[in-house]
Amino acid sequence: MADVASTTAVDAAHTRPPERPNLVSVGVIVWLSSELMFFAALFAIYFTLRSNAPGVWDEQSELLNVPFSLVNTTVLVLSSVTCQLGVLRAERGQVGRLGGLAQVGKWGMREWFVLTFVMGAFFIGGQVFEYAELVTHGLTLSSDPYGSIFYLATGFHGLHVTLGLVAFLLVLGRTYMTRRFTHEQVTSSIVVSYYWHFVDVVWIALFLTIYVVK
Amino acid sequence: MRIEGMIFVIVAIFFAVITPIYWFMSEDPTGTTALVLTFGLGGMIAFYFMLLSRRIEPRPEDRHDGEVEELAGEYGFFSPHSWWPLAGASAAAVVFLGLVFAWFIFIIGVALAAMAVVGWVFEYYRGEYAH
Secondary structure, three states, X not given: OHHHHHHHHHHHHHHOOOOOOOHHHHHHHHHHHHHHHHHHHHHHHHHHHHHHOHHHHHHHHHHOOHHHHHHHXXXXXXXXXXXXXXXXXXXXXXOOOOOOOOOHHHOOHHHXXXXXXXXXXXXXXXXXXXXXXXXXXXXXXXXXXXXXXHHHHHHHHHHHHHHHHHHHHHHHHHHHHOOOOOHHHHHHHHHHHHHHHHHHHHHHHHHHHHHHHO | OHXXXXXHHXXXXXXXXXXXXXXXXXXXXXXXXXHHHHHHHHXXXXXXXXXXXXXXXXXXXXXXXXXXXXXXXXXXXXXXXXXXXXXXXHHHHHHHHHHHOOHHHHHHHHHHHHHHHHXXXXXXXXXXXXX
């Protein structure tokens, strides 16, 4: 009898499918690594042009409003923190807030993601404002090599942030369309946070390259 | 997951060694930038896979006594068929045609892309699939 009992126990352990890495998460990480190579091309253009035309760099990088961009950068970096707080709530299965809107500690995934969205939108607004200011100073996409790569690199990054904002809306939309908060939705919110952190890290690298090192 | 992780650790180590050598021998900013970020490509996947290998139990294919039938079970939800990827690709084609020819085509393309993305993302959330 002892043998039978132990066999049953082994069988029971085997009927449960083995724990496997989440396919969507692994896929997103591999895709993000290819996105890294996309930005590698932009960084390579930047450093190539800089080494060929150092004079233009000294002159045009004076136009940059570094304190303004630093504030913008801080908002984007903090939005990664709020995004992660949202994911922690999602992993706990807490989609909405448990208290009033003013009780930040009781916020659910939705509230943190909406805050992240607002901060990301603030960053994009800041970028547009900065572009408008630089264009009035004569720096455009076709004015000189510095302008070309400045707008290409920060513009493609801005496009990524904008698409991330769309992704947040879609993830939020899904939570309102179902009665239950499903495992699939948790996965969506986790992979959107991976993307958001990635875009954030790319911006830190761009900020250090363009605004700090010049 | 450790083996998969190790493959990308090797990629990262290779580029970590090669990149400084390349820089000192050529002082070429273009290639060095590309190599630094290729190190990032390997390192990023290596980090994630190594993290996963610690978080989950060894899978049957990670163990020497693993059996094929242990892999049975539900892997996730896979769409049996869908028209939305075609709609998405067509919308992307219109967007890029718009970039080449005229802004009004671009705007139409963005509207089509928005419809395709929403249709794709919410395909199994509405109609008879609503849950």
